[in-house]
Amino acid sequence: MSTPSPERSDLRSLSRSEVDALVVRLGEKPYRARQIFRWLHQKGAASFEEMSDLPAALRARLAGETRLVTLERAEERRSSDGTIKWTWRTEDGKLVESVYMPEPGRKTLCVSTQAGCAVGCTFCMTGTMGLVRNLTSGEIVDQVARVNRRLLELGEGAPPRPLTNLVFMGMGEPLHNYASVKAALDVLLSEDGPNFSNRHVTVSTSGIVPEMRRFGEETDVKLAVSLNATTDEVRDVLMPLNRRWPLGVLLAACRDFPMKRGRRITFEYVMLGGVNDSDEDAERLSRLVRGIPAKVNLIPYNENPGLGYRAPASGRVEAFRDRLLAANVTAVVRRNRGADIAAACGQLAAEGGPGDPRRRPRGGIGPGGTGPLTDGRPTG
Numbered sequence: 509m510s511t512p513s514p515e516r517s518d519l520r521s522l523s524r525s526e527v528d529a530l531v532v533r534l535g536e537k538p539y540r541a542r543q544i545f546r547w548l549h550q551k552g553a554a555s556f557e558e559m560s561d562l563p564a565a566l567r568a569r570l571a572g573e574t575r576l577v578t579l580e581r582a583e584e585r586r587s588s589d590g591t592i593k594w595t596w597r598t599e600d601g602k603l604v605e606s607v608y609m610p611e612p613g614r615k616t617l618c619v620s621t622q623a624g625c626a627v628g629c630t631f632c633m634t635g636t637m638g639l640v641r642n643l644t645s646g647e648i649v650d651q652v653a654r655v656n657r658r659l660l661e662l663g664e665g666a667p668p669r670p671l672t673n674l675v676f677m678g679m680g681e682p683l684h685n686y687a688s689v690k691a692a693l694d695v696l697l698s699e700d701g702p703n704f705s706n707r708h709v710t711v712s713t714s715g716i717v718p719e720m721r722r723f724g725e726e727t728d729v730k731l732a733v734s735l736n737a738t739t740d741e742v743r744d745v746l747m748p749l750n751r752r753w754p755l756g757v758l759l760a761a762c763r764d765f766p767m768k769r770g771r772r773i774t775f776e777y778v779m780l781g782g783v784n785d786s787d788e789d790a791e792r793l794s795r796l797v798r799g800i801p802a803k804v805n806l807i808p809y810n811e812n813p814g815l816g817y818r819a820p821a822s823g824r825v826e827a828f829r830d831r832l833l834a835a836n837v838t839a840v841v842r843r844n845r846g847a848d849i850a851a852a853c854g855q856l857a858a859e860g861g862p863g864d865p866r867r868r869p870r871g872g873i874g875p876g877g878t879g880p881l882t883d884g885r886p887t888g
């Protein structure tokens with residue numbers, strides 16, 4: 509295979525119609541496009557040589573005309589609760605993370621959409637890194653391909669793909685990388701790709717209001733919104749983007765969201781002791797989400813030594829949930845996963861890498877610090 513060069517497109521980042529066009533341009537029969545697409549996205553081929561049912565001449569031409577960008581596994585850490593966190597090294601040496609969370613009946617992967625994140629939520633380790641760069645669609649879908657392959661090697665699940673669910677809640681704000689996320693979803697849901705069900709894929713946003721409606725119209729996967737506060741005063745501190753799109757504007761966008769095919773919005777609410785976990789917060793939260801087809805995920809903060817925010821006091825999470833339930837709001841307490849390997853909500857920061865902010869103490873609201881989000885993930 510010839511040496512990759514940045515001028516040639518990454519084959520893994522091409523859409524199905526782009527692969528179709530490439531095959532036509534190479535003078536090949538149209539069915540070769542499906543073969544190539546399946547090698548990339550169902551079998552997770554890491555080299556052209558692996559594509560064994562393609563003629564050698566075609567493989568050589570593909571290698572000459574395109575590149576095949578594959579994430580390198582830099583680290584694998586396993587939690588006592590079955591969670592596995594992988595750190596991937598990109599072609600240009602950036603580090604990003606994915607987290608696997610097995611549960612009875614479902615195997616979920618939390619994928620990253622950016623290296624770092626520009627949103628800067630004060631409870632989130634990724635937010636302390638700033639934005640390094642957007643991931644390409646190929647780098648997003650390759651997290652899924654690498655993990656499916658690895659899980660098969662580990663005997664976790666059966667072919668063709670052990671993973672059943674995807675959450676876009678790893679490093680990054682997905683709607684800040686809209687084009688790549690949309691392209692990745694198209695691949696991940698495609699029949700000749702891994703063929704995930706739209707009901708099993710959730711994309712989370714910190715509340716990028718201008719992109720939410722477009723996302724609702726152009727996709728049919730689920731949307732999660734990181735709420736985390738019930739007043740602008742608190743949310744301004746936890747999530748600085750609230751100053752641009754305050755709660756009233758965000759909730760209006762949620763009311764306006766295209767709720768096709770029985771969709772509902774998941775509101776993620778990380779509970780920070782003494783910050784956003786009072787009875788008054790529960791009452792306000794139930795009023796804020798009233799009238800929106802929604803459920804609320806309550807995520808008790810998992811304390812990080814030296815990073816500030818406290819976990820809620822014992823019994824607080826259940827009392828908060830019960831107040832929501834009494835107000836007819838669907839509410840679920842989410843167990844944090846992988847805390848012992850820094851894979852829990854808000855802990856993803858390419859640990860040990862150049863941007864690892866765990867080396868830098870930081871302050872925040874209340875007791876100050878950083879925290880988690882979503883069922884196991886920081887939410888973007």
Ligand code: SF4
Binds near residue numbers: 625628632633634887
């Ligand atoms: S919680 Fe999400 S949006 Fe906020 S800084 Fe972390 S990764 Fe970015």
